[in-house]
Amino acid sequence: MIQKFDALILGGGAAGLMCAIEAGKRGRRVAVLEHADQIGKKILISGGGRCNFTNIHCQPGNFLSANPHFAKSALARYTPADFIALVDKHRIRHHEKTLGQLFCDGSAREIVTMLEEECRAANVTIFLNAKIREVVRETEFRVRTANAEFSAPVVVVATGGLSIPKIGATSFGYDLARQFGLKIREPRPGLVPLLLAQPDCSRYCDLAGVSADVIASCDGQQFCEKVLITHRGLSGPAILQISSYWEKSLPVKIDLAPGRPVIDSFGDPKVTRNITALRSELRKILPTRFADRWLDHHAPAAWTNAALADFERQVHGWSIRPSGTEGFEKAEVTTGGIDTDELSAKTMECRKVLGLYFIGEVVDVTGHLGGFNFQWAWASGAAAGRAL
Ligand SMILES: Cc1cc2nc3c(=O)[nH]c(=O)nc-3n(C[C@H](O)[C@H](O)[C@H](O)COP(=O)(O)OP(=O)(O)OC[C@H]3O[C@@H](n4cnc5c(N)ncnc54)[C@H](O)[C@@H]3O)c2cc1C
Numbered sequence: 403m404i405q406k407f408d409a410l411i412l413g414g415g416a417a418g419l420m421c422a423i424e425a426g427k428r429g430r431r432v433a434v435l436e437h438a439d440q441i442g443k444k445i446l447i448s449g450g451g452r453c454n455f456t457n458i459h460c461q462p463g464n465f466l467s468a469n470p471h472f473a474k475s476a477l478a479r480y481t482p483a484d485f486i487a488l489v490d491k492h493r494i495r496h497h498e499k500t501l502g503q504l505f506c507d508g509s510a511r512e513i514v515t516m517l518e519e520e521c522r523a524a525n526v527t528i529f530l531n532a533k534i535r536e537v538v539r540e541t542e543f544r545v546r547t548a549n550a551e552f553s554a555p556v557v558v559v560a561t562g563g564l565s566i567p568k569i570g571a572t573s574f575g576y577d578l579a580r581q582f583g584l585k586i587r588e589p590r591p592g593l594v595p596l597l598l599a600q601p602d603c604s605r606y607c608d609l610a611g612v613s614a615d616v617i618a619s620c621d622g623q624q625f626c627e628k629v630l631i632t633h634r635g636l637s638g639p640a641i642l643q644i645s646s647y648w649e650k651s652l653p654v655k656i657d658l659a660p661g662r663p664v665i666d667s668f669g670d671p672k673v674t675r676n677i678t679a680l681r682s683e684l685r686k687i688l689p690t691r692f693a694d695r696w697l698d699h700h701a702p703a704a705w706t707n708a709a710l711a712d713f714e715r716q717v718h719g720w721s722i723r724p725s726g727t728e729g730f731e732k733a734e735v736t737t738g739g740i741d742t743d744e745l746s747a748k749t750m751e752c753r754k755v756l757g758l759y760f761i762g763e764v765v766d767v768t769g770h771l772g773g774f775n776f777q778w779a780w781a782s783g784a785a786a787g788r789a790l
Contacts, residue, residue, distance in 0.1 A: 407433045407527075409556040409790045410545050412534060412574070414441035416779035417762025418560030419517040424787025426524025432790075433552060434521070435532040435545065438570045442514040444562070447569065448776070453510035455489065456482040456780070457773035459502035464774045466646055467767045468587055472742035473778065476750070480784035482777060492516040503772045537578055543757065556757045558750075558786055563736025563763040564589055571730070575740070575764035582755045585741035587766045591733030592646035595637035596654065599725040605699055607633055612692050617657040618644040626660060631692070635724065642771050645727060646737050656720040658696070659687045664717055665710045675705040684717075735775055739766040749789035750782055759786045 409425055411418045414436030422432045434441070445453055457464070460482050462474045486504070489496060494516060495507040506512050521528060529550070536546040543557040561575040576586055598607060613630040618640040630638030644654055664683050667673050677697065684693040700716050702709040727733070740760045744752055750765070752758045761782040769775040 404544070404551045404553050405433070407431045407552060407554045409433075409558060410435060410543065410552050410554045411558045411560055412537075412545070412578075413560035413562060413762075414438075414528060414530075415444055415560060415562050415762065416442065416517075416776055417562075417783040418558065419521060420780045420783030421558050421560060421759075421761055421787040421790075422526040423517070423520045423524050424784050425790040426521065426526040428788070428790070430790050432524075432526045433554075434526060434528045435534060435547060435552070436528065436530050437533040437572070439530055441528060441530070442517060443569045444566070445514050445517075445776075446510050447566075448510055449505050449773075451510055452505040452508075453513045454499070454503045454505050454773040454776070455496075455513055456485050456504050456777045457502045458482050458486075458498070458504065460774060460777050464770045464772075465767050465778065466592075466737060466769075467742055469742045469766075472745075472747050473767045473781075475747045476781040476785040477777070479788075480781040482773075484784075485777070485780050488520070489513070489516065492519070501772055534574065537581070539582075539755070539757075556759070556790055558759040558761060558790070559764060560760075560762050560783065561764055563739065564730045565591065565594075565733040565736050567730060575760065579740050579744075579760070579764075582752070582758060584744045584752065584754065587738035587741055589736045589738040591727050591730050591735075592737035592768050593642045593734035593771050594645045594727040594729070594732055595632055596635045596641055596645055596648065596722075596724040597726045597728065598635040599723055602722055603635065603725075606631055606692075606695060607635065609691055609695060612689050613638055614658060614688050614692060615660065616640050617660045618654060619657075620644045620652055620654045621647045621649070623647045629656065634728070636722070639771055642734065646735070646768060646770070648724065648727075650726075653721045653723050656722065657718045658720055659717050662687050663714065665714050668710055675710070677701060680713075734771070735768050736763055737766075737768045739764050739768075742766050748785065750786040751789065759789075761786045 408430040411434045414434045494512045532547040545552045559575045609631045610633045616629045617626045625643040627639035702713040750759045762779045
């Protein structure tokens with residue numbers, strides 16, 4: 403028997419659930435088809451289990467997309483304040499951790515429970531373990547899962563990106579877009595640790611766990627946050643942020659001492675210029691083990707002004723050529739996705755295939771680290787949900 407709805411939402415993650423709630427509130431009969439055994443699995447593991455659910459400083463500039471204007475309309479019509487109002491309505495206690503990032507005081511589970519309750523109130527039907535086999539378009543869309551068949555005039559694809567396949571990420575959204583002849587910008591891992599190439603890897607990776615405040619820059623973007631040395635390369639917020647902009651041919655520059663000159667004191671003729679004095683200066687800025695290791699490999703060639711200036715330049719411009727990233731297994735998001743030229747910025751509906759919508763991470767809109775990806779999921783979900 404075919405089950406008929408006004409709208410079928412494929413994927414019960416952040417974007418799909420928000421879309422379902424908004425459409426359900428407007429009286430649409432909505433079904434969410436989720437292939438996992440529970441909804442919102444990514445929400446549950448997000449923000450270290452506390453879900454960084456939005457960012458109060460959210461601006462269009464916090465998003466990457468081939469069309470930087472595309473996200474503006476949806477972001478303006480569903481703002482962080484709208485989501486905070488929902489969270490407050492459900493009495494979920496939260497706090498600002500840093501840089502406008504809002505986290506639950508308790509657990510990310512509260513956000514999933516909130517979305518479940520909102521779905522219930524909006525009469526949304528959720529089908530779990532619904533692995534989608536086929537989507538075809540006749541007069542309406544027909545969606546077949548392993549053991550059921552659905553039809554609706556509208557299908558919303560909210561199946562997310564490729565990051566963290568072990569909790570259910572699939573290429574489904576991209577495959578479906580291809581099936582309907584839509585353009586896709588190459589999906590790549592974003593917000594992901596970088597792998598250090600040799601010789602840097604053997605020089606620094608045994609310092610795994612050491613972190614420092616830096617500015618990481620690449621491709622005209624820069625982030626002033628922490629870098630963390632890992633067993634295979636570099637991570638930490640500064641590196642995760644810059645990874646979304648990194649491409650194989652590009653170097654990443656790291657200022658290891660932002661705004662802090664290292665050799666200033668050597669301008670005083672009374673100060674002895676030697677490795678002990680320089681080590682002591684560098685240790686004021688970098689963690690001891692990193693400072694010492696840096697000097698092992700970048701000690702000034704001489705104690706002349708020119709050699710010291712060169713040393714200073716290197717500290718502020720460590721240029722690394724990553725050998726790659728930790729890949730989708732470790733990436734927090736997927737950059738690229740359904741080309742925004744294919745979609746209406748107001749409703750997320752495909753221009754070529756009316757009734758077909760794409761929302762959330764599967765679209766070529768990717769947020770910076772810090773709650774922006776959920777804000778895009780809520781905003782794009784709401785934009786579509788209000789148009790159904
Ligand atoms: C470890 C980690 C931590 C994160 N922390 C944060 C954070 O704190 N703040 C933040 O803003 N962002 C965070 N993110 C990013 C954020 O989780 C995503 O950007 C967001 O979940 C995207 O929402 P979405 O609904 O588009 O996709 P998802 O939330 O991934 O939802 C997609 C849903 O579709 C389902 N699905 C997939 N394929 C199929 C199929 N074929 N059939 C049926 N269902 C299918 C999936 O099971 C999933 O439930 C984090 C990501 C990770 C991996």
